[in-house]
Amino acid sequence: MSERFAEVDKLRAERAIHRAVTCRRSGDVLRRIEGVVLDAVASLSRDAAPALALQNRSRWDNVSFDSSVGLHVTGDVMVTSVRSDCVSSVNRFALILKVLSTIYKLVLSDSYATKRDIYYNDPQLFGSQKTVDSIVDDISCMLKVPRRSLHVLATSKGLISGDLCYLEEDGTRVDCSSSSLAVPVSSNVGNITNIVSSAKFVLIVEKDATFQRLLDDDFCTKLSPCIMITGKGVPDVSSRQMVRKLWDTLHIPVFALVDADPHVHLVVCVFSSQSMSFEAHSLTVPSVLWLGLLPSDIERLRVPQDALIPFTLRDERKLRSLRSRPYTACQPAWDREMDIMQTGKKKAEIQSLTFIAPEFLTRVYLPNKLRYGGWI
CATH class of the missing domain: 3.40.1360.10 (Dna Topoisomerase Vi A Subunit; Chain: A, domain 2)
Structure with a gap:
């Protein structure tokens, strides 16, 4: 019986540690999202058009191979600017802010959603599931946090x-x-x-x-x-x-x-x-x-x-x-x-x-x- 209690206590301790780590990570994600929004507000206060700098994930010269890690982002990464005053990127700029808002609410409330949930929340706005998928990955890369820390899950097929x-x-x-x-x-x-x-x-x-x-x-x-x-x-x-x-x-x-x-x-x-x-x-x-x-x-x-x-x-x-x-x-x-x-x-x-x-x-x-x- 004592062994059973010890196992329960161990499990409770592990969960408590996990919750503490999760809270610390959540606070970091919230601060990073707030930083993106504050940068946009600061641009507006200077009468400048807000822009987002996204790492270009489609270029091989942005990644290198390490046998102990696999492909990973290099230190000097080429970025793409998504501007709010450019016809070709203003729509994506707005969609990124929309998804950032959703992620902020998820992290703040300690709840989770799938990428499919986000898409079906406003399918006409996003146009396709692929758009949401790409934006979530861009945000993860922009904030430099793992996607799981965004509280956005991929529907598993495995x-x-x-x-x-x-x-x-x-x-x-x-x-x-x-x-x-x-x-x-x-x-x-x-x-x-x-x-x-x-x-x-x-x-x-x-x-x-x-x-x-x-x-x-x-x-x-x-x-x-x-x-x-x-x-x-x-x-x-x-x-x-x-x-x-x-x-x-x-x-x-x-x-x-x-x-x-x-x-x-x-x-x-x-x-x-x-x-x-x-x-x-x-x-x-x-x-x-x-x-x-x-x-x-x-x-x-x-x-x-x-x-x-x-x-x-x-x-x-x-x-x-x-x-x-x-x-x-x-x-x-x-x-x-x-x-x-x-x-x-x-x-x-x-x-x-x-x-x-x-x-x-x-x-x-x-x-x-x-x-x-x-x-x-």
């Missing part, structure tokens, strides 16, 4: 399963160990606590269909205790935050299972994405290992030609673009795989392994990969 338990912010205990059902990734990853796991590794699975196949085959328990997560394609922010949180907390390797395709190769690279490089420390896992499907596997396993897909001109352009990016020089193994892809001008989906045998992926391919690497 799923997670395996040897993992944790507590949501409201105290709900989440158990991901069911062999037949996956759990939706939390929309508020930053506030989950008490992560408990005996997993040996995290496996990022690109496609939901492959994830479900591994789930049906009870992959997480048959081979070795592990955690599987899918973003159902390009991973959303919540899925990326979850992978980073698991990596920071559990200190276990992270693998990626994606198609041998120059476009979805970005599913691995997006964990160090250009547009979100200002949040590298909460989103990126620079040590992600590309487990498969590798272009070299296509040759080595003699995947039938019928299962391969010829390159298009768009594929070739994408591959050239990938090879010019800053992180490829730090990943010689990836570069060799892209060499093979460029020479063969073929791509393949993970499902192509079923042409070898229906259960080849779960019974042969993944077990051998993990055993050869010494991970199980």
Whole structure:
């Protein structure tokens, strides 16, 4: 009984510390928003048009690659001025102030909203969900605070399963160990606590269909205790935050299972994405290992030609673009795989392994990969 009370006291203490840290961060965010508004008022008092300086997140020369962090914003960043007296930017200026006002109210009241909530609060004003998404990211970058500190959440599309338990912010205990059902990734990853796991590794699975196949085959328990997560394609922010949180907390390797395709190769690279490089420390896992499907596997396993897909001109352009990016020089193994892809001008989906045998992926391919690497 005394052990139970001690555990309760520990949990209360952790929550109290978490609340104190959250309050301190909230106060900082409020002050930064007030600073933006005061700068605008000061401009008006001088009969000058207010303007906002936003970091240009679409330029590669604004980011650099560090093997311990991933892509991150450089010290000398080019900025774009969003002016209130310019026809081309006045509308965006007004929308940014509108979203800043919403964020201020959320932080002040310690409540949360999704980006979708903000959009549907006035869809005619914003025009599209994409506009809201971009503005929230710009504000996060402008204020130099993580997006979770803005109390704006992204609607999660990811799923997670395996040897993992944790507590949501409201105290709900989440158990991901069911062999037949996956759990939706939390929309508020930053506030989950008490992560408990005996997993040996995290496996990022690109496609939901492959994830479900591994789930049906009870992959997480048959081979070795592990955690599987899918973003159902390009991973959303919540899925990326979850992978980073698991990596920071559990200190276990992270693998990626994606198609041998120059476009979805970005599913691995997006964990160090250009547009979100200002949040590298909460989103990126620079040590992600590309487990498969590798272009070299296509040759080595003699995947039938019928299962391969010829390159298009768009594929070739994408591959050239990938090879010019800053992180490829730090990943010689990836570069060799892209060499093979460029020479063969073929791509393949993970499902192509079923042409070898229906259960080849779960019974042969993944077990051998993990055993050869010494991970199980």
